[in-house]
Amino acid sequence: MSKVASASSNEFSDFLKTDMRIRSATEAANVALWSYCPDTGENWASSTWFDILGYDHDVNALSLERWLDLIHEDDAQMAQRAFADLVDGKTDIYRADFRLRARDGSWRWIGASGTAVERADDRPAIVYGMAMDITERKKTEAKLAQTARTAERHRERLFRLAENSPAALFEFHMDREGTVSLPYMTTVAHALLGVAADDVAEDGLAVFKNIFEEDMAKMGPAIEESRAKLKPFKLRYRVHRADLESGYAWLQASSVPRREEDGGTLWFGSIYDVTTEVEREALLAHARDNMRHLALHDGLTGLPNRRRLDEHLKERSTQHSADRPPDVLMRIDLDRFKYVNDTLGHAAGDAVLCHVARVLSLSTGTDDLCSRVGGDEFCVLMGTGKSVEDARVTAAAIEERLGTPFFYEGKICRFGASFGIATSAQGSIVTGDLMSFADAALYEAKAAGRGRVEVFSRQLHDGILENRRLAAEIEGAIENRAFEPFFQPQVSAHSGDLVGAEVLARWRRADGSVVPPDKFMPVAEQIRAVPLIDRVVMERTVAIVDGWRSEGLMLPKLSFNVSAGRLHDKTLVAAVRDFLDWGVKVSFELLESILLEEEDGVARRTIELARDAGISIEIDDFGTGHASILGVLEVSPDVLKIDRRLTANVVETQQSRDLVASIFGIAKSLGIRTTAEGVETPMQADVLRQLGCDVFQGYLYAKPLAAADFFQWAGENGFSGAAPRNP
Numbered sequence: 001m002s003k004v005a006s007a008s009s010n011e012f013s014d015f016l017k018t019d020m021r022i023r024s025a026t027e028a029a030n031v032a033l034w035s036y037c038p039d040t041g042e043n044w045a046s047s048t049w050f051d052i053l054g055y056d057h058d059v060n061a062l063s064l065e066r067w068l069d070l071i072h073e074d075d076a077q078m079a080q081r082a083f084a085d086l087v088d089g090k091t092d093i094y095r096a097d098f099r100l101r102a103r104d105g106s107w108r109w110i111g112a113s114g115t116a117v118e119r120a121d122d123r124p125a126i127v128y129g130m131a132m133d134i135t136e137r138k139k140t141e142a143k144l145a146q147t148a149r150t151a152e153r154h155r156e157r158l159f160r161l162a163e164n165s166p167a168a169l170f171e172f173h174m175d176r177e178g179t180v181s182l183p184y185m186t187t188v189a190h191a192l193l194g195v196a197a198d199d200v201a202e203d204g205l206a207v208f209k210n211i212f213e214e215d216m217a218k219m220g221p222a223i224e225e226s227r228a229k230l231k232p233f234k235l236r237y238r239v240h241r242a243d244l245e246s247g248y249a250w251l252q253a254s255s256v257p258r259r260e261e262d263g264g265t266l267w268f269g270s271i272y273d274v275t276t277e278v279e280r281e282a283l284l285a286h287a288r289d290n291m292r293h294l295a296l297h298d299g300l301t302g303l304p305n306r307r308r309l310d311e312h313l314k315e316r317s318t319q320h321s322a323d324r325p326p327d328v329l330m331r332i333d334l335d336r337f338k339y340v341n342d343t344l345g346h347a348a349g350d351a352v353l354c355h356v357a358r359v360l361s362l363s364t365g366t367d368d369l370c371s372r373v374g375g376d377e378f379c380v381l382m383g384t385g386k387s388v389e390d391a392r393v394t395a396a397a398i399e400e401r402l403g404t405p406f407f408y409e410g411k412i413c414r415f416g417a418s419f420g421i422a423t424s425a426q427g428s429i430v431t432g433d434l435m436s437f438a439d440a441a442l443y444e445a446k447a448a449g450r451g452r453v454e455v456f457s458r459q460l461h462d463g464i465l466e467n468r469r470l471a472a473e474i475e476g477a478i479e480n481r482a483f484e485p486f487f488q489p490q491v492s493a494h495s496g497d498l499v500g501a502e503v504l505a506r507w508r509r510a511d512g513s514v515v516p517p518d519k520f521m522p523v524a525e526q527i528r529a530v531p532l533i534d535r536v537v538m539e540r541t542v543a544i545v546d547g548w549r550s551e552g553l554m555l556p557k558l559s560f561n562v563s564a565g566r567l568h569d570k571t572l573v574a575a576v577r578d579f580l581d582w583g584v585k586v587s588f589e590l591l592e593s594i595l596l597e598e599e600d601g602v603a604r605r606t607i608e609l610a611r612d613a614g615i616s617i618e619i620d621d622f623g624t625g626h627a628s629i630l631g632v633l634e635v636s637p638d639v640l641k642i643d644r645r646l647t648a649n650v651v652e653t654q655q656s657r658d659l660v661a662s663i664f665g666i667a668k669s670l671g672i673r674t675t676a677e678g679v680e681t682p683m684q685a686d687v688l689r690q691l692g693c694d695v696f697q698g699y700l701y702a703k704p705l706a707a708a709d710f711f712q713w714a715g716e717n718g719f720s721g722a723a724p725r726n727p
């Protein structure tokens with residue numbers, strides 16, 4: 001407490017009130033001056049005081065009691081106690097901030113301070129001081145406090161997020177000299193990187209110590225590039241992790257660099273575990289590769305498939321260049337493969353195919369592309385620059401290896417291979433694609449007796465063109481129903497009576513000429529048109545026989561040649577229903593091969609249906625096929641038709657006679673009747689009759705005849721349609 005013992009209180013107060021310099025200075029600073037005399041209760045305040053609170057400059061308007069009332073109730077006690085302490089001489093200095101209600105009702109913050117002039121009895125003679133409007137400061141302070149609290153909340157929230165994120169967050173710093181440090185890193189980083197927090201605290205470089213060496217080799221340059229170009233940094237790398245079963249984890253670090261004022265660089269980023277992702281990606285990539293492999297390879301042999309070969313051929317053909325060497329393609333088809341399948345089972349067949357695939361791989365060079373393009377069909381696309389001669393050598397090598405007997409479960413598998421070779425060098429003189437050329441050569445090799453190598457030639461090409469033309473004509477002819485039935489009589493070997501007729505197809509061209517089956521059947525077979533021809537012939541026969549009925553000719557029986565394909569036609573039996581209704585017997589002539597090739601049993605079911613309908617089954621061309629007689633007898637035919645190649649020599653050779661005799665013997669013992677085809681001379685007829693043949697068919701009686709000719713022939717030979725005698 002300042003001791004101003006000499007000055008009387010009132011004098012001091014007066015001095016405050018009147019010293020103009022102090023007054024001006026305080027008013028300019030917006031500071032109010034005040035004084036109070038405890039003894040007298042006299043008080044004074046400078047005009048600024050009234051200004052602050054918005055009152056007139058009148059002490060009475062704002063007496064001490066009055067303004068003490070205006071103190072905010074929360075502040076009143078504190079403010080009054082502090083003032084009382086000063087007035088009571090308990091302190092020398094008075095300081096208080098409190099709110100006062102201004103005249104307009106608003107609260108003003110007042111920062112008040114004061115001191116005392118003391119008397120001898122230690123009680124103040126006068127207290128005086130200053131008061132300032134600190135409302136704005138208080139507001140600013142409150143705002144700052146609020147901002148600080150918000151900032152703290154944000155910081156806390158971010159910290160919690162950062163610490164609880166599975167990704168590690170970090171700041172990585174590198175100064176101009178290349179010294180690195182880690183100003184910030186979340187705790188999870190230690191676990192991810194497999195390092196102890198203490199180690200990192202000691203030396204920031206510890207975060208790199210578990211990284212795989214080869215990945216670390218990428219890390220340095222990646223950081224440097226990011227630093228130099230200020231490009232985001234992103235890298236996947238592996239770290240050794242003793243805590244994991246695999247011993248390592250895949251991490252991905254991503255960060256964004258920022259250049260500091262001092263030339264250093266600071267990255268902000270994250271590190272997270274991408275092991276599952278990397279593994280899944282690897283799995284997907286593997287699956288993709290696998291699928292691509294499956295799509296382009298044959299599942300059984302593992303060889304590239306047809307699609308792969310086509311892709312390869314396409315690739316080659318796009319490399320268009322005048323001096324590009326021609327491509328050489330070899331097609332390989334197994335002979336008698338079906339026989340292996342049929343007799344030894346499909347597992348044996350599969351083993352043969354795998355064996356052939358191995359042989360192909362062994363017999364070809366690494367630049368040759370071997371593929372399996374069909375059931376028992378393979379291809380070798382010779383390496384670039386190889387010649388037809390090279391292909392022949394390869395074919396010979398394959399043949400030689402295939403010559404070594406192959407056993408499956410102790411049983412020998414007998415099969416061979418035919419080869420067709422074509423080269424795109426021919427592409428300059430003929431049109432078409434390599435595959436069909438090689439195919440044509442293969443077809444030729446097969447037709448010429450199997451186990452052969454055939455090279456595509458000009459003649460072959462012409463043959464193909466001719467066949468194509470013919471195929472188109474056949475299709476047209478089917479549409480125009482230009483195929484018509486011819487009839488060849490069948491007579492009883494004993495009575496010479498007409499017992500029936502075989503229906504044989506002829507193609508009647510627009511000019512009236514007649515084309516025999518051997519001119520169109522092979523091509524019709526290739527384009528699978530035979531069943532369609534059979535159907536046309538059968539339908540037209542219905543109309544013809546209906547006509548004969550009205551003319552009084554009643555045939556005892558009709559034989560139709562039924563192709564394998566036709567046996568898959570559900571309407572087959574219905575198509576001959578009319579004959580049966582008219583009392584004309586019907587038989588189907590089937591080739592031995594049909595019964596052997598039949599795999600799905602549909603043909604056998606159709607045969608059963610036919611039999612149920614009263615249709616008899618005849619085995620055509622018997623004695624020439626490869627089938628065992630037992631196999632044929634399984635369908636228990638009604639008739640065996642002895643092929644004309646067998647009947648041809650019965651007069652001349654004993655051997656022929658013996659063979660035919662034994663067939664007749666077996667047939668008779670099984671109750672099967674026999675028909676001999678190709679009977680041309682009375683001598684043949686005599687021998688065959690003696691051997692036990694039942695029915696004859698051949699030029700000796702008549703050639704196949706057109707409907708009108710047959711009608712005439714029947715009349716001339718005294719056949720009127722009387723009920724047939726049993727042969």
Ligand code: C2E
Nearest residue numbers: 504505516517534537561562563678679680697698699704
């Ligand atoms: P295939 O069924 O063996 O018919 C008998 C063939 O022998 C007929 O030839 C016939 O003209 C001929 N031929 C008959 N008698 C004699 C003879 O004494 N001496 C000689 N050298 N030949 C004789 P075609 O009519 O040319 O028929 C040939 C083959 O065409 C038939 O042989 C048959 O396999 C097939 N074919 C004919 N027509 C049809 C048909 O409508 N459908 C089916 N799927 N095949 C048919």
Ligand code: CA
Nearest residue numbers: 502561589620
């Ligand atoms: Ca026949």
Ligand code: CA
Nearest residue numbers: 620621641677
């Ligand atoms: Ca025949």
